Amino acid sequence: MTLLKWPTKIVNSAPTASQLTQxxxxxxxxxxxxxxxxxxxxxxxxxxxxxxxxxxxxxxxxxxxxxxxxxxxxxxxxxxxxxxxxxxxxxxxxxxxxxxxxxxxxxxxxxxxxxxxxxxxxxxxxxxxxxNEQVRHASYRSLQSLVDRLPGMLYRARNNISWSMEYVSEGCEHVTGYTAQTLLNQPQVSLGAMIHAADAGYVWEQVQIALENQSTFSIQYRLTQANGNEIVVLDKGRGLYSESGMVLGVEGIIFQIAE
Amino acid sequence: MLNIKRKNWPTIQEWLSQQLQFVKHKNKPKPALDLNDLAFKLATANDINEILPKVLSSLQALIDEQFIPAEQGDLLVLFSNPLTSESFLHHSMEPAPSQKLIQSLHQHFTIRRPEEKGFINLKINGTSVTCVPSRLFEHDNQTIWLLMVFSQALPNEKKLKWEIALMEQTLAKGLQAWFQRESKVKQALAAERAIYAAELHDSLAQVLGYLKLKSAKLDKLCLKTEYAELKPITEDLAAYTQCAYHQTRELITASRLTMQSESLSQGVTNSVREFEQQSAIVFELDNRLPANLLPPKQSIQILYIIRESLSNIVRHSHASHARVRLILKAPRQLHIQIEDNGTGIDFAAARSDSFGLQIMHERAERVGAKLQISQRHEGGTLVQLNMDIGDKV
CATH class of the missing domain: 3.30.450.20 (PAS domain)
Incomplete structure (x- = not known):
């Protein structure tokens, strides 16, 4: 028995105009x-x-x-x-x-x-x-302007002696006299350098204790503003941890409470 | 003897002067149009749309004398603004140039912005038309062109160039001066308005601010039973002072916004941006108005109404979306619509807000606009403002 197999015809002709329109x-x-x-x-x-x-x-x-x-x-x-x-x-x-x-x-x-x-x-x-983008943008914008208008300074800092900032809200200028940009981008300006020398050790200790216990801290200390004025602030915050409990940073808010 | 008797022999002097006058007369050009006069007319025009065609008509007569009828062309001036894609054609032609011609000039000069000088051939309804363009000057994104359009034969090029050069000078001089004067007037007006706004702010607004605090305090004190009789009066006093203070502040803002931007569109855009920052509402601004549609006096009132609506949306509506739409329904019919998807307006609500609505109506009336505030079918509030802006083109 022979199987008759016809080679399939290769159609090479260009598509017709009506096919293209379709x-x-x-x-x-x-x-x-x-x-x-x-x-x-x-x-x-x-x-x-x-x-x-x-x-x-x-x-x-x-x-x-x-x-x-x-x-x-x-x-x-x-x-x-x-x-x-x-x-x-x-x-x-x-x-x-x-x-x-x-x-x-x-x-x-x-x-x-x-x-x-x-x-x-x-x-x-x-x-x-x-x-969708407009809705997303509106809720972001609303949150952003709320945060930036607060008369306090929201921050996320690294857990080091100069408290290097990863994020600070615009309220930074209200509290410290420095703009948020300055505090973020200029290494010589840091929260650590602004804290009164006599209070720095106490601040470091209190935060470390809170981090150790994974609890919150609430401390008062003296801060020197950009113009040299000394003020008393209240700093409330908590640690930022990984799943395994490693300290990734410190987040909180600082308010001025006295001249 | 030859005796010629004539009564009035002219003296030699008279005769000479007669002859000289004749000579003078022959060489003296016809009382020519003073081109400087035309430039001056343009420079001092109050309404350029009225004066420019008149000047063009005089220039047209002047240039027509230089050429035989078959070689005569039409003078046109085109204000072309490629940024807004707008062209304004000024002419003295009777009848007016065809829509086709205007369209293709707009295409050529505004859409495609030609760099080259030289003749341009256009096909209008099957007939060929030659356009000889010369760029007069640029002002504020606008290019001012002088065009000569020939539908028949083209005259001698050298002669044409020479004649056009004269026109160019006159028009450029006059129009440039006009533009300068316009911007100076605008500046002066803005400065004047700034002074008034500052004055209002420093004097009236400060005093009203003080009164507002005091009247509110007085009202609070009258809560005691022994002053019960006074309470309705102090309540009114406090509400009206609060309202007057609010109105003054809003007026200052509205006039500052119109001053900064010179146009309603920009003022609305800035206001929407401002209110956006104060809330999580999605604002959609759909502005289809041409620039400089309304004079500042009307713009301030309209902007006041829009700002009042926006602040109501932010303060009371609980909306997630708001839309501001500014369109021209008919060529001279302004339609403004501000809507939100919030809880809708409560017409029996607090007194201070009904004050606000009343003032909006008053301001609309003042500029001859119709204001309608209603509930939206899908929920929320709909504010509609319709205004006839007259037939000034």
Missing amino acids: LLNSLSDVVMMLDEQHQIKMINQCWQDITGISIEQTQGKAFTDFLHPEDIPSWVQLLQNMRCDAKEVIWFRLISASGELRWCEMRLQSVEKNKLYPLSATLCDITPQVR
């Missing part, structure tokens, strides 16, 4: 082509899905007609600096048919190698991501 229209990103006048020459179905504006109403229109007015300057600037070998990414807001805004990310490049125009672009609706 492919483009099935995508969930917008694909478009812009001419030298920055008018929309070609655009796929996804545009209508995102913006609610029909393809017929879009083709031949300038792209800026659909952009939020506040985003036009950055768009114009991008196009002016556009070069034919570059691939650009830009975020902007589109105004949909209902007047709602859609946040979009656009990737833009030349169609041909040595010619700037026409430009091809893909456009992706990133509205949900932007909204």
